[in-house]
Amino acid sequence: MIGEEIEVLYEVDSTNEFLKRNYKSFHDGAIVVAIKQTAGKGRMGRTWYSPEGGLWYSVLFKPKVHISLHSYTKVFSIAIVEVLKKLKVKAYIKWPNDIYYNGKKLAGILSEAVSVNDRVVAIIVGIGINVNNDIPDDLKDIAISLKDILKKKVKITYLLDAINKHAWNLLISYRNETENITKLWKKYLVPREGDRIKVKVDEQIVEGTVLKITEDTLYVDVGGKVIGVQSIHQLVE
Numbered sequence: 346m347i348g349e350e351i352e353v354l355y356e357v358d359s360t361n362e363f364l365k366r367n368y369k370s371f372h373d374g375a376i377v378v379a380i381k382q383t384a385g386k387g388r389m390g391r392t393w394y395s396p397e398g399g400l401w402y403s404v405l406f407k408p409k410v411h412i413s414l415h416s417y418t419k420v421f422s423i424a425i426v427e428v429l430k431k432l433k434v435k436a437y438i439k440w441p442n443d444i445y446y447n448g449k450k451l452a453g454i455l456s457e458a459v460s461v462n463d464r465v466v467a468i469i470v471g472i473g474i475n476v477n478n479d480i481p482d483d484l485k486d487i488a489i490s491l492k493d494i495l496k497k498k499v500k501i502t503y504l505l506d507a508i509n510k511h512a513w514n515l516l517i518s519y520r521n522e523t524e525n526i527t528k529l530w531k532k533y534l535v536p537r538e539g540d541r542i543k544v545k546v547d548e549q550i551v552e553g554t555v556l557k558i559t560e561d562t563l564y565v566d567v568g569g570k571v572i573g574v575q576s577i578h579q580l581v582e
């Protein structure tokens with residue numbers, strides 16, 4: 346189960362960092378929730394804005410069977426989108442794993458592995474969702490909160506519980522068939538295979554067709570030449 350063991354912290358640097366420091370004291374499936382983070386992290390050292398009102402938490406896995414880090418990230422992105430669907434919020438996964446609504450980022454996921462002597466001893470999946478928090482002016486063009494979509498506040502404990510239950514069900518159902526997780530992930534993904542997209546290559550914007558999508562790369566056919574796109578920042582709206 347996810348969230349049977351739960352630690353709530355009023356303030357912490359980052360729930361991912363907290364679990365990295367303390368994973369030995371928690372069981373598989375434990376979660377750490379912060380009311381606010383003082384140094385919330387995104388990928389590649391980016392900052393994740395995490396004031397009071399949002400849902401900021403990390404899940405600890407101590408897996409006996411190996412499942413890739415990507416699969417955990419996909420499972421949570423699917424769970425978030427499907428739980429939001431129940432709230433009538435039509436969110437989607439922007440490749441590779443951001444949760445978007447109407448062109449703006451609603452949630453992000455940061456999965457990390459802790460290894461000892463080359464053996465993965467813990468997987469930490471960090472989830473950040475703008476729920477009842479305001480979005481600061483410098484992020485208003487790119488980010489959105491659930492309360493602004495629904496025009497009312499949402500119960501954070503409901504969301505937390507629903508996402509964890511759903512993610513657990515997906516993990517149990519698909520742990521031996523991770524290709525089905527990928528199939529489901531692709532269902533909610535933007536862009537999709539076959540879509541025409543614009544990408545930035547060497548400061549130039551080119552248009553092409555998405556041939557194939559993996560967690561790391563979008564393969565795009567630009568006038569007969571296949572380009573590998575590795576970063577969301579290369580995508581042009």
Ligand code: BT5
Pocket residue numbers: 358359360361362382384385386387388389391392393394395400401402403443450451452453454455470471472473474475484487488489
């Ligand atoms: C992510 O990174 O999207 C992963 C975010 C994971 C946050 C959770 S919160 C709980 C756990 N503890 C942590 O310390 N982290 C995890 P990335 O794709 O790199 O996106 C970062 C970018 O999103 C920033 O550079 C901003 O442009 C933007 N951003 C920052 N804060 C945001 C927010 N609250 N909502 C939407 N966009 C935001």
